[in-house]
Amino acid sequence: MINKINILDKRFELATGAGSDAIHKDPQYSYAVAQLGDESGLTGNGLAFTLGEGNDLVCKAASFYADKIKGNDIEELMADFGQTFKTLSNEQQFRWLGPHKGVVHLGLAAVTNACYDLWAKKRGVPLWKLLIDLTPEQIVNTLDLSYLEDVLTKAEAIELLSAQVDSKKSREGILTTGYAGYDTSVGWFNYDDEKVRENCKKAIDNGFTAMKLKVGSADPQRDIRRANIVREVAGETSKVMLDANQQWTLPQAISICNELKNMNPYWVEEPTHPDDVLAHQTLAKTIAPIKLALGEHVPNRIIFKNYLQTGCVGFAQVDAVRVGGVSEFITISLMAKKYGVPVVPHVGDMGQLHQHLVLFNHIAMGHKALFLEHIPHLKAHFVNPIKIENGVYVTPQEAGSSCDLK
Amino acid sequence: MINKINILDKRFELATGAGSDAIHKDPQYSYAVAQLGDESGLTGNGLAFTLGEGNDLVCKAASFYADKIKGNDIEELMADFGQTFKTLSNEQQFRWLGPHKGVVHLGLAAVTNACYDLWAKKRGVPLWKLLIDLTPEQIVNTLDLSYLEDVLTKAEAIELLSAQVDSKKSREGILTTGYAGYDTSVGWFNYDDEKVRENCKKAIDNGFTAMKLKVGSADPQRDIRRANIVREVAGETSKVMLDANQQWTLPQAISICNELKNMNPYWVEEPTHPDDVLAHQTLAKTIAPIKLALGEHVPNRIIFKNYLQTGCVGFAQVDAVRVGGVSEFITISLMAKKYGVPVVPHVGDMGQLHQHLVLFNHIAMGHKALFLEHIPHLKAHFVNPIKIENGVYVTPQEAGSSCDLK
Numbered sequence: 001m002i003n004k005i006n007i008l009d010k011r012f013e014l015a016t017g018a019g020s021d022a023i024h025k026d027p028q029y030s031y032a033v034a035q036l037g038d039e040s041g042l043t044g045n046g047l048a049f050t051l052g053e054g055n056d057l058v059c060k061a062a063s064f065y066a067d068k069i070k071g072n073d074i075e076e077l078m079a080d081f082g083q084t085f086k087t088l089s090n091e092q093q094f095r096w097l098g099p100h101k102g103v104v105h106l107g108l109a110a111v112t113n114a115c116y117d118l119w120a121k122k123r124g125v126p127l128w129k130l131l132i133d134l135t136p137e138q139i140v141n142t143l144d145l146s147y148l149e150d151v152l153t154k155a156e157a158i159e160l161l162s163a164q165v166d167s168k169k170s171r172e173g174i175l176t177t178g179y180a181g182y183d184t185s186v187g188w189f190n191y192d193d194e195k196v197r198e199n200c201k202k203a204i205d206n207g208f209t210a211m212k213l214k215v216g217s218a219d220p221q222r223d224i225r226r227a228n229i230v231r232e233v234a235g236e237t238s239k240v241m242l243d244a245n246q247q248w249t250l251p252q253a254i255s256i257c258n259e260l261k262n263m264n265p266y267w268v269e270e271p272t273h274p275d276d277v278l279a280h281q282t283l284a285k286t287i288a289p290i291k292l293a294l295g296e297h298v299p300n301r302i303i304f305k306n307y308l309q310t311g312c313v314g315f316a317q318v319d320a321v322r323v324g325g326v327s328e329f330i331t332i333s334l335m336a337k338k339y340g341v342p343v344v345p346h347v348g349d350m351g352q353l354h355q356h357l358v359l360f361n362h363i364a365m366g367h368k369a370l371f372l373e374h375i376p377h378l379k380a381h382f383v384n385p386i387k388i389e390n391g392v393y394v395t396p397q398e399a400g401s402s403c404d405l406k
Numbered sequence: 407m408i409n410k411i412n413i414l415d416k417r418f419e420l421a422t423g424a425g426s427d428a429i430h431k432d433p434q435y436s437y438a439v440a441q442l443g444d445e446s447g448l449t450g451n452g453l454a455f456t457l458g459e460g461n462d463l464v465c466k467a468a469s470f471y472a473d474k475i476k477g478n479d480i481e482e483l484m485a486d487f488g489q490t491f492k493t494l495s496n497e498q499q500f501r502w503l504g505p506h507k508g509v510v511h512l513g514l515a516a517v518t519n520a521c522y523d524l525w526a527k528k529r530g531v532p533l534w535k536l537l538i539d540l541t542p543e544q545i546v547n548t549l550d551l552s553y554l555e556d557v558l559t560k561a562e563a564i565e566l567l568s569a570q571v572d573s574k575k576s577r578e579g580i581l582t583t584g585y586a587g588y589d590t591s592v593g594w595f596n597y598d599d600e601k602v603r604e605n606c607k608k609a610i611d612n613g614f615t616a617m618k619l620k621v622g623s624a625d626p627q628r629d630i631r632r633a634n635i636v637r638e639v640a641g642e643t644s645k646v647m648l649d650a651n652q653q654w655t656l657p658q659a660i661s662i663c664n665e666l667k668n669m670n671p672y673w674v675e676e677p678t679h680p681d682d683v684l685a686h687q688t689l690a691k692t693i694a695p696i697k698l699a700l701g702e703h704v705p706n707r708i709i710f711k712n713y714l715q716t717g718c719v720g721f722a723q724v725d726a727v728r729v730g731g732v733s734e735f736i737t738i739s740l741m742a743k744k745y746g747v748p749v750v751p752h753v754g755d756m757g758q759l760h761q762h763l764v765l766f767n768h769i770a771m772g773h774k775a776l777f778l779e780h781i782p783h784l785k786a787h788f789v790n791p792i793k794i795e796n797g798v799y800v801t802p803q804e805a806g807s808s809c810d811l812k
Contacts, residue, residue, distance in 0.1 A: 024498045053470070053499035057463050057509060064459070092430045093459035099680070099703060102508015103463060147679040149655040249555040273553040275708040277683060278715050297505060302681040309684050
């Protein structure tokens with residue numbers, strides 16, 4: 001029975017320039033941490049990610065939700081977690097503050113993730129193992145599919161998973177080879193050209209074959225120059241992704257993306273405002289074959305549904321520490337699977353949690369194993385930090401979701 | 407110079423059943439109040455509305471933004487408020503918690519509204535008077551039009567307002583006749599059939615010719631029965647609006663709206679999830695000529711833009727205590743004007759602030775004067791409560807935006 005609740009406000013300093021992008025010049029990577037303990041002595045740790053200011057607001061929201069699940073047995077709770085998620089996320093007074101977005105939804109993410117962590121720890125297995133061993137019905141029982149009735153009913157969700165059961169074993173090789181990573185840290189926004197060039201070389205030396213550059217500068221020529229530097233160092237066979245962090249208007253995005261076609265970006269990420277579904281639709285049509293990646297700031301399954309319905313999503317970057325936690329991450333991954341869109345999470349968790357989730361998406365849902373973002377800045381603060389060897393995530397073996405902070 | 411900042415967490419008890427809808431069974435009407443004072447001794451009061459729980463989070467967010475404008479002269483601030491709004495709403499660490507939605511955006515609304523209130527008080531005029539006397543350029547300088555470049559440039563916004571300048575005088579008659587109200591309190595969700603019937607009679611006796619019923623029951627037959635009661639008592643010439651408060655899935659909404667066609671609703675409000683632009687688009691096409699009203703939960707100009715672009719909005723219910731305050735309310739009203747969509751605000755402020763804004767929309771922007779929602783539950787708590795006579799709002803004459811609480 002969950003009887004100990006603790007909410008922590010953890011903020012970390014970054015090295016100069018690290019983490020910077022076109023909007024966030026000076027972020028402070030932070031976690032609202034929900035800790036749920038029961039009589040076993042085990043503690044589930046769940047994260048929501050913020051950039052510093054206001055992390056305390058997310059903590060207060062997490063505390064509100066955590067109190068509501070006190071007294072529950074974790075196995076009983078998770079057997080029907082979809083209903084719990086629905087009830088919590090629609091709690092009638094708090095709902096006004098979203099609904100299903102912003103501070104309150106981040107708070108819910110922390111609590112949801114703590115539940116999954118405790119669940120895996122109680123079973124003594126890594127989260128990926130717990131998830132791939134669930135039946136399709138058991139998985140779908142952890143999901144809230146409300147407001148998705150027009151595209152994904154419960155029966156369809158079960159069917160999508162059931163269709164993959166027989167071939168699961170054939171995809172388990174990834175547990176041994178490891179899931180590929182891509183390097184986000186070659187080109188933070190504030191880095192100068194020389195540092196970008198050096199970092200690209202280092203990334204290649206470290207085995208990465210995919211890397212990302214921050215663009216979205218007030219001067220488009222800076223973006224184009226830097227993009228060409230990365231392409232030059234990375235070579236033609238590496239994948240180079242460009243991330244504009246919402247800095248372009250639609251007309252600007254169309255113009256700059258046309259200029260960037262020459263360097264053949266693997267994707268263009270967050271070209272404009274994350275709420276502007278129709279602008280992304282127009283842009284995707286206009287700049288094809290360049291593909292769009294988005295999702296870092298998309299708060300819930302309903303907006304992801306709209307994005308997927310318009311056909312503009314090249315890569316779905318759902319983040320389980322932005323949407324309502326693991327549960328909603330799986331819901332969105334199922335929708336993406338239905339629409340044939342790969343899931344390449346944004347990793348507000350620094351990959352700690354998502355290394356489990358991409359293994360599940362690949363093995364149990366049949367998603368293609370592309371690669372997972374790698375950001376090393378908080379490694380020192382985790383009890384079991386992710387391990388990258390030769391550009392590949394080494395499959396975690398500890399019980400839980402790898403989200404315990406020191 | 408703004409040198410006194412005070413943030414108040416005000417929560418009010420309601421009579422049993424009042425304020426209830428299909429989602430919010432037991433709301434506690436609440437305001438996060440930003441108070442900004444300067445050397446004149448005047449205090450600007452700005453509201454953001456919540457349903458109780460979490461009002462303290464909005465207060466903390468408001469406090470963050472209020473601190474950033476300390477030291478500014480109000481006239482100088484408002485001469486270029488669009489830039490201030492843009493800067494505040496994109497403050498780099500806090501932005502992660504939205505962007506432009508949820509708790510942080512509600513906090514910004516309170517501060518923005520306090521600025522407009524102080525501005526009008528300093529000039530010694532009601533807010534409607536201040537706004538209609540501004541030039542088109544002065545109005546547009548208070549707006550942040552970023553991310554709207556594809557539908558509303560600054561030049562277009564000025565042109566939209568300039569085109570109305572010569573005919574302004576012809577619309578000022580409304581200041582004498584008053585702006586019509588409509589009664590939201592005939593049919594709160596928890597009221598039984600008999601109380602709905604009685605309230606409809608009372609509304610007619612009080613001069614209202616438009617009234618709203620809460621639907622979205624688990625039993626669609628209850629909705630249909632109650633809708634027919636209201637139509638029967640109100641007669642064929644009154645307008646009857648139905649409000650589902652997001653309770654329907656898209657397939658349910660299509661089915662129930664088809665059954666409701668017989669009683670000829672003036673609009674169907676919030677049929678499904680407020681983030682689901684494409685579901686509203688499908689629904690509007692399917693149930694025409696029934697029109698949709700929406701906006702109570704739409705947090706910003708960008709999502710309103712998408713809604714307007716799809717052509718599904720019959721009535722835009724933007725609320726200046728939900729979006730980022732008066733500034734964003736005007737921005738959205740301008741877009742609605744461009745798309746030919748009437749603005750009928752949701753009144754989280756109980757009409758105190760919106761009675762000024764609808765006068766401005768009509769006189770300076772040329773919006774049709776339809777009617778303004780009337781909810782009387784907090785009347786006793788305002789220093790200058792709205793006055794309704796024979797179903798019509800009496801034009802407020804006190805300086806400011808009528809948002810001072812006792």
